[in-house]
Amino acid sequence: MKTPLLKPLLITSLPVFASVFTAASIVWQLGEPKLAMPFVLGIIAGGLVDLDNRLTGRLKNIIATVALFTLSSLVAQSTLGTGLPFILAMTLMTFGFTIMGAVGLKYRTFAFGALAVATYTTLTYTPETYWLTNPFMILCGTVLYSTAILLFQIVLPHRPVQESVANAYEALGGYLEAKADFFDPDEAEWIGNRHIDLAMSNTGVITAFNQCRSALFYRLRGKHRHPRTAKMLRYYFAAQDIHERISSAHVDYQEMSEKFKNTDIIFRIHRLLEMQGQACRNTAQALRASKDYVYSKRLGRAIEGCRQSLRLLSDGNDSPDIR
Template sequence: MPISLPLRRLWTLDKFAYSLRVFIAFSGALLFSGLMGDVALVIPLFLGIIACALSETDDSWQGRLQALLVTLVCFTSASFIVQWLFPWPWLFVVGLGLSTFCLIMLGAIGQRYATIASGTLILSIYSMINIEQHGGVDGDVAARQLLLLAGAAWYGLISVVWCALFSRQPVKQSMARVYKALGEFLILKSALFEPVRGVDVEARRVALARQNGKVVDALNQAKEMIFRRLEGQRGDQKLNRYLSIYFIAQDIHERASSTHYPYSALSKAFSTTMCCFAASGCWINRVAPAVS
């Protein structure tokens, strides 16, 4: 088997690109710590990378750059608020409650901001752990807070560059998920027409309904990905091609999910027809030697 074939299959996996970006970010942070001669710098850098990776949104590179700027502003605010209010427990509790409310309201704007808000909460927890481990706020802790933000900015930069170079890869993967789920749906749908008696039709209907939900989810995710990239790029031929492929899948799903006939009656009729064909075939096999 050629070496390129396993690599191409690996490239089509959903989490491979995400894992590769995190690996590159971790390697860069480790290299920086080695050059600075202080391995302890790896911890805040890694925590910042993890927080930013959890806040990553699916978008075009322009949208991801805007999301990165919002993420860094939220991270910076959360980090320094935790650092300033940590010595006063009551103020810290009040500030934590207000910041949580603001982040919840930010997440209500849309899925992109909800992801950023959850990542900001995670970075706030990392900041509290960082301060607690060093026994309070001092100059060293402030430097480590900056390293948290530097790690987040480093991964964000990798994410934006990656999205600019491979902007179509998530769309391809989403369309592959759509057609995979649609194929499984069609197989389950065809099982309702099998000319076999004594089959539990209700169990097959339940399995078909579950698979239908997976197809709908895959279609919605693919639609959101395509439409986010179509903003400002209406004339992009590749995106229009993906949109046409999406509409084909949607049309197939609409036709296949429609119900026009009681399947149990159809299955029974097909079973009777098959029995008639089998009986006629046996009769022909018996008569043919006698005639010859």
């Protein structure tokens, strides 16, 4: 099933909107506005520990989340207002969850959510409310959000990884455009300043690649791999190969810009890198729209023109080694 063309922010917000809308409707029907705060805080807590994963992986995460949230909320609620026992319980719980978080990112996320739930339980306490009400409503909010995210996972199972791959190509396009500035002959004296821009763009590429790799990892652990996941993996390898090639330095860019500033080769390389950057952005748009990328014939002509100029240059004299 093709993913509908929706903005990434809208898709991310839909589970939260659906959960909050459902919670507000339930509270309105019950006529108990005091239940709204712990209910909504439970939804927020569920969103804090939501980790992208396969359907079975999400189910396991939900079970672990509910168990930890139950423990955290009950401990905080049962010791609230007791003075020293409350301080000791919260200290021990904080220490225990901190040690658990040292195991890995997933456990660190669960530990943070559990401590947040303990805080939410304390904030929503009122003396006239039955002591199990707030923990129960917080857990209901968490389960409600988890149910909503599961439904969206079933409807749009491949959207997160597809969006991650699109973000990787978007960042790669920015990196290619930053690299194109090294081949501007009129800016040869200020190439040193371009290294900072290139390093910042490279940081964005590495971050996007890490998120993409993490999203793919969770979906490739099972025996049965969906063809869409395999396709996204090929897209990721292609992006990684492009990044490895373009991040290599083959010549002294300042010397090259000064040497060939009055020839067409430097302008061709500059234009070619900009067009390749735009091609990466077009690939990202195609991924978000679930369409196949259409190779630009104009880009093909630019590549061939650049090759011809390089051949003519290599047949001439004292040219640097350009690969």
